[in-house]
Amino acid sequence: MSVDLEFRDGAAIMTLNRPEALNALSFAILGEISRVFDKAAASKARVLLIRGAGEKAFCAGADIKELRHRDLMAQKQGAEFGQSVFARLPSLGMPSVALINGYAFGGGLELALACTFRLAVEKAKMGLPEIKLGLIPGYGGTQRLPRMIGEARALEMIMTGRTIDASEALQIGLVNQLYDGDPIDAGLRFSAGFIGYGLPALSFAHQAVIRAGDTTLKEGLQIEADLSTLAFQTADAEEGMAAFEEKRKPEFRDA
Numbered sequence: 001m002s003v004d005l006e007f008r009d010g011a012a013i014m015t016l017n018r019p020e021a022l023n024a025l026s027f028a029i030l031g032e033i034s035r036v037f038d039k040a041a042a043s044k045a046r047v048l049l050i051r052g053a054g055e056k057a058f059c060a061g062a063d064i065k066e067l068r069h070r071d072l073m074a075q076k077q078g079a080e081f082g083q084s085v086f087a088r089l090p091s092l093g094m095p096s097v098a099l100i101n102g103y104a105f106g107g108g109l110e111l112a113l114a115c116t117f118r119l120a121v122e123k124a125k126m127g128l129p130e131i132k133l134g135l136i137p138g139y140g141g142t143q144r145l146p147r148m149i150g151e152a153r154a155l156e157m158i159m160t161g162r163t164i165d166a167s168e169a170l171q172i173g174l175v176n177q178l179y180d181g182d183p184i185d186a187g188l189r190f191s192a193g194f195i196g197y198g199l200p201a202l203s204f205a206h207q208a209v210i211r212a213g214d215t216t217l218k219e220g221l222q223i224e225a226d227l228s229t230l231a232f233q234t235a236d237a238e239e240g241m242a243a244f245e246e247k248r249k250p251e252f253r254d255a
């Protein structure tokens with residue numbers, strides 16, 4: 001049982017490595033995920049790819065066997081802990097991509113929802129089945145899913161616990177793309193679409209879009225104006241605009 005981290009071609013690759021329990025998220029694993037986030041953030045990686053070990057699952061959710069017989073405060077702290085770990089993703093300083101190679105249920109789907117992007121294999125199955133356990137999502141699902149796919153569809157998924165397949169997930173905008181073959185290769189291919197741009201601008205774009213979900217249009221436009229102004233202050237912006245005028249390829253330096 002571990003969370004592994006390796007680096008390849010500019011990517012930090014985090015693997016939930018507990019295939020015997022379909023990579024279920026014990027509280028210890030949540031702690032390990034947070035430590036891996038620290039290491040990825042301190043590295044020179046330009047994207048974080050997240051995958052599950054084994055053939056069957058990305059992650060089957062919170063470790064159900066750990067959730068029983070805990071008092072009220074422990075349950076609340078458990079939800080807040082998981083939420084706080086996943087909430088770190090948008091401010092890691094690099095985009096993140098969930099590679100959904102099989103089941104992504106409950107907390108596993110909630111981890112994927114907190115990533116910048118999601119790719120899935122054709123056979124992937126996704127859902128928030130907590131209602132079947134007498135529960136509701138606790139790691140951000142009730143908040144991020146409606147922002148991503150709309151309230152009616154999110155309520156249907158949450159209140160019926162229905163499992164959806166990859167093609168439906170693609171159709172409703174829950175995943176960005178389907179892939180086949182090696183997940184890391186697929187993640188790297190997808191990341192090639194943005195990995196060469198400056199990390200500050202990528203981060204500002206991500207922050208502006210994420211924060212839109214927390215606020216009014218008026219305030220959101222102010223956030224956009226502020227972050228756009230901040231982007232102008234970077235050396236990368238100067239380089240990007242100079243390169244346009246000089247008809248050459250820009251060389252961004254993340255500064």
Ligand code: CO8
Nearest residue numbers: 020021022024060061062063064078079105106107138139
């Ligand atoms: N937790 C613990 N163990 C799990 C989990 C899980 N979520 N999912 C699977 N496992 C274990 C099984 O117990 C089994 O172990 P064992 O061999 O020791 O019995 C092993 O993984 C393989 O699982 P299955 O034999 O069930 O494999 P199948 O291919 O038959 O079925 C499924 C796969 C459909 C994914 C099935 O395992 C399943 O339904 N799993 C549970 C999915 C689920 O309900 N997830 C939501 C969990 S709740 C949640 O995420 C709430 C988050 C917020 C909590 C906040 C509070 C702190």
